Amino acid sequence: MELNREHFRAIISPHESTISRWYGEFKRERVSLSDDPRVHAPKTAFTQENVNAVRQLIIEDRHVTYREIEASLKISKNSIQKNLHEALGVRKLVSRWIPHLLTEEQKAARVNWYQKRLTSAVWVFQGEEKPTKMVATFVSKAGHIATIPLNEQRSVTADWYTTICLPKVITELRKINPERRIILHQDNVSSHASQKTRQYLAEEYVELLDHPPFSPDLSPNDFFTFPKIKTAWSKVPWNKCFGNWFERMQMCINLRGEYFEKQ
Secondary structure, eight states: OOOOHHHHHHHHSOOHHHHHHHHHHHHTTOOOOSOOOOTTOOOOSOSHHHHHHHHHHHHHOTTOOHHHHHHHHOOOHHHHHIIIIIISOEEEETTEEEESSOOHHHHHHHHHHHHHHHHOOOOOOTTOOOOOOOEEEEEETTEEEEEEEOTTOSSOOHHHIIIIIHHHHHHHHHHHOTTOOEEEEOOOOHHHHSHHHHHHHHHTTEEEEOOOTTOGGGOHIIIIIHHHHHHHHHTSOHHHHHHHHHHHHHHHHHTTTOOOOOO
């Protein structure tokens, strides 16, 4: 195909709507071709204030995600990356934010810890019951919210529920949207139905969804969450998990404490 002047004119000419818009601008006595300055031009997000804020979020939660940082500080993902990698010098390793470089002391500590684990032994009696760990778990239609272990406690009390458990759950929910409306559904055990719990929820502006007595078949955790977890966990090759753990210990020793990526 042979190109002539008309072809080039068609290629380089502005769109008709652009010509019309600029014709109107010049008719209104505009003389500059430069863009007008934006009245509300965004300030740079790479500031010491934001660096400190990102550092604090990581200190509070080593698993904090880009999305949670973006929602909390109202800065873009690119700005978050600059704050994390250039200013703070951290990177994500197995879903945790860690320093880019380890000191010699930190490397030695990693090696020493793994060497102790590889040479340690624990005596167990034949037929001894497996230890149990109680946890409280919370979910929403968006997924898992929080799981809080009871540690040394044997049962959920109103004190533990209102001073340790619920504050962590509410904090997780408000990380993304501090103004979000929270509706809590729980069963009617004494710690949930206590006056102390109801007062705490009222102070935190959490709405309580009532639950009919003796109705585990209407509790999402009972009829959905826990059965799903049990089914999924029954298929997990736990021996392989711990076998890989000891392999990674040896790998850490071989690399003299250096980081190695997830295998």
